[in-house]
Structure formats: C-alpha cells, structure tokens
Amino acid sequence: MTSDLRSDESLVAASGAGTSGEAWTVMALLRWTTDYFAKQGIDSPRLDAECLLAFALDCDRVALYVEYEKPVVEAERSRFRELVQRRARERVPVAQLLGRREFWSLSFEVTSDVLTPRPETETLVAALLERIASSPESTRVLELGTGSGCIAIALARECPRLEITATDISDAALCVAKRNAARLEVADRIDFRRGDLLAPVAGEHFDWIVSNPPYLARDEAETLPPELASEPDGALFGGADGLEITRRIWQEAPAALAAGGRILLEVGLGQADAVCGGFRGVGLSNCEVVSDLSHCPRVIVASRA
Ligand SMILES: C[S@@+](CC[C@H](N)C(=O)[O-])C[C@H]1O[C@@H](n2cnc3c(N)ncnc32)[C@H](O)[C@@H]1O
CATH class of the missing domain: 3.40.50.150 (Vaccinia Virus protein VP39)
Incomplete structure (x- = not known):
C-alpha cells in the first residue's frame, strides 16, 4: 500500500488498489482501517473495522480470517468505504451502520x-x-x-x-x-x-x-x-x-x-x-x-x- 492512503483526505481514493499495483486484500483493508480508526480516536478500531468489513462483504467476522488473503473487489470496497467514512467522520455507531x-x-x-x-x-x-x-x-x-x-x-x-x-x-x-x-x-x-x-x-x-x-x-x-x-x-x-x-x-x-x-x-x-x-x-x-x-x-x- 502507498503512504497516501493513510491520510483522511485520501480515504475516498482508498477504494482503488494501491497505486503500487498491490491488491486490496481483506488483511490490507483491515490493517489500513484499524490504523485510520485509531488515529481518528475511535475506541475499538480493530473490532469496528472487522464488523464493518464483514457487513460490506456480507459474511460473518470469522469468515474474514478464513479469507484473509482474498482480494476485495471494487463494489465491495465502495460499500466498505462509505461505512468507514460515516464511522470516522460522522461518528455513527457501528450498531446503527449495521442496523442491528x-x-x-x-x-x-x-x-x-x-x-x-x-x-x-x-x-x-x-x-x-x-x-x-x-x-x-x-x-x-x-x-x-x-x-x-x-x-x-x-x-x-x-x-x-x-x-x-x-x-x-x-x-x-x-x-x-x-x-x-x-x-x-x-x-x-x-x-x-x-x-x-x-x-x-x-x-x-x-x-x-x-x-x-x-x-x-x-x-x-x-x-x-x-x-x-x-x-x-x-x-x-x-x-x-x-x-x-x-x-x-x-x-x-x-x-x-x-x-x-x-x-x-x-x-x-x-x-x-x-x-x-x-x-x-x-x-x-x-x-x-x-x-x-x-x-x-x-x-x-x-x-x-
Ligand atoms: C434509556 S432508553 C431505554 C430503551 C430500552 N428499554 C433499553 O434498555 O435499551 C429510554 C427509553 O425511554 C423512553 N422515554 C423517555 N421519556 C419517556 C417518558 N416520559 N415516557 C415514556 N417513555 C419515555 C425513550 O423514548 C427511550 O426509548
């Protein structure tokens, strides 16, 4: 991943693969988002990242660990990015984003x-x-x-x-x-x-x-x-x-x-x-x-x- 993905402004750009050409896998998205949430002062950054990614991928959290290396396609990343933005910028709680x-x-x-x-x-x-x-x-x-x-x-x-x-x-x-x-x-x-x-x-x-x-x-x-x-x-x-x-x-x-x-x-x-x-x-x-x-x-x- 390139360092520009770590800034808040570049969150929107994070839907694409890294400009280095590296694919966004489940693992890479979780790492990046956990880091981003932590910098934004979110209390449980890893847990929130996992819940939102599992929701965007329509699977449960355990499945993320089974498919750690799986590339995440653009439509799924776009859905995830929207959730990440609302969590970090609007501080909408995870339960409301998931609706349950x-x-x-x-x-x-x-x-x-x-x-x-x-x-x-x-x-x-x-x-x-x-x-x-x-x-x-x-x-x-x-x-x-x-x-x-x-x-x-x-x-x-x-x-x-x-x-x-x-x-x-x-x-x-x-x-x-x-x-x-x-x-x-x-x-x-x-x-x-x-x-x-x-x-x-x-x-x-x-x-x-x-x-x-x-x-x-x-x-x-x-x-x-x-x-x-x-x-x-x-x-x-x-x-x-x-x-x-x-x-x-x-x-x-x-x-x-x-x-x-x-x-x-x-x-x-x-x-x-x-x-x-x-x-x-x-x-x-x-x-x-x-x-x-x-x-x-x-x-x-x-x-x-
Ligand atoms: C702290 S929430 C509890 C909701 C739920 N029972 C729970 O434990 O998660 C308090 C609830 O009381 C309701 N409430 C507030 N004032 C009230 C009133 N004067 N009469 C009846 N309900 C009221 C609110 O609309 C809200 O749904």
Whole structure:
C-alpha cells in the first residue's frame, strides 16, 4: 500500500488498489482501517473495522480470517468505504451502520430512533428472571421506556408465562420495538402502548415494573462521546442531573404495583444511593443493589409490602 492512503483526505481514493499495483486484500483493508480508526480516536478500531468489513462483504467476522488473503473487489470496497467514512467522520455507531445489535444473544434491529441496547442492561433482565423464577404466580410485567423492545422481548422469549406491557413516549421507537417483537416471534405476547410513563396503564396493577430510563445528566452532555449524538436525546438525558425521569418513576410507579410487587430500575454511575433513598421515601422496602459485570451498581430492586 502507498503512504497516501493513510491520510483522511485520501480515504475516498482508498477504494482503488494501491497505486503500487498491490491488491486490496481483506488483511490490507483491515490493517489500513484499524490504523485510520485509531488515529481518528475511535475506541475499538480493530473490532469496528472487522464488523464493518464483514457487513460490506456480507459474511460473518470469522469468515474474514478464513479469507484473509482474498482480494476485495471494487463494489465491495465502495460499500466498505462509505461505512468507514460515516464511522470516522460522522461518528455513527457501528450498531446503527449495521442496523442491528446483539442483546441477550438475540439480534435486534437498531435505528437512530432507539437507544442501542447496552450490555449492562442485560443485568436488569437477569435480575428480573432470577427473581421471577421464585415467584411462579406473579406474571404481570410492565416495562417503562421500551425503546428497541430489547428488555420486554428478552423477557418474553425467556419466560412464556409472563404477560408483558411495554410503553414508550416515542411512536418511532415503538415501531422499531414492534418490528423486533415480530421478527423474534413474541409480538402476540407483548402489549406495546404509547404514552408518558404510566399514563397508558392508568388504573392497572403489575407484579413487576422494570425500566432503563434515560439517566444521563444534561449538564455533562459536553463531556460525552460524540457517538451519542446519533441516538435520540429523549432516550439518553434525564434532565439537568440525570434523575428527572427516574424520580418520576419512583414517585408514580408504587401506585401501579400490586401488593408484594417489585420494581427494578437501571441506574447510572453514582445514582444508586439517590434511587434507594427515593424508593424508601415513597414507602418501598427491601432495597437491593445489583452490580453489573464491571462491578458497578447498576440495578436497584425494591418491593411494595
Ligand atoms: C434509556 S432508553 C431505554 C430503551 C430500552 N428499554 C433499553 O434498555 O435499551 C429510554 C427509553 O425511554 C423512553 N422515554 C423517555 N421519556 C419517556 C417518558 N416520559 N415516557 C415514556 N417513555 C419515555 C425513550 O423514548 C427511550 O426509548
């Protein structure tokens, strides 16, 4: 490869074989792109390069290693180049470029209308499933702010006896959630409703209420990774201190909990104490803090007596 391919301006030119006449193989493209992404400050340059190249070549990542020496033809390079540009210059997250993200070992459609499912949210799903297993008679689950539908759909797939209602304020997000539910064959098991937090379920009672609310602080927006600009504001920010929606949930949700019902709420870093205090303040008890795989307090569980 020639050195001119390493500059940002020459990215467009990188669709052609090196001017030295050397062919662009899978290996050469991966090396060049990893280096380019690293220089652009992308966090996981090699992984992102592999995911995007596998997508452009319509194969899985393992296949790249089997075909390391294979030349990549112009049509494939052109598709790859477009993805590389959007990742590096516009900072579009890989999940949105691919249009999908794995969560709970299921593949979810992801668009700019929904929060990309995060691995730490699997802690919430696991915490609920663990507790539901020892309460076979409690079946009614409400999810607040379903987004892509990843939590409700993972629960429906794991536990057929659950009757799940999932709400979101965003029509566009609910469209994505419904498509995911249909593709993952649980559409008839989840009642999706649009509206502000508990408004769509007024007067109803649930054994379990779960939510991963928007919990980033608007005051810290400047310090956040540029990739977040591709996700909906309403899925990210919980007011100036991050707790605006969470606070409303701990105030409003107890009225919708059946006797003995429990609430599980995902929290951001440094929010666990405030949320436990909030739950106790509205009369909920047995507050537990569940940590994620990075040992960060991630899910708060509390019960209605
Ligand atoms: C952090 S995202 C969580 C999405 C998904 N449950 C997940 O865990 O990936 C929060 C979701 O809450 C929704 N939301 C924000 N404010 C809301 C409100 N007042 N009422 C209902 N949903 C709301 C957003 O549209 C977004 O889909």
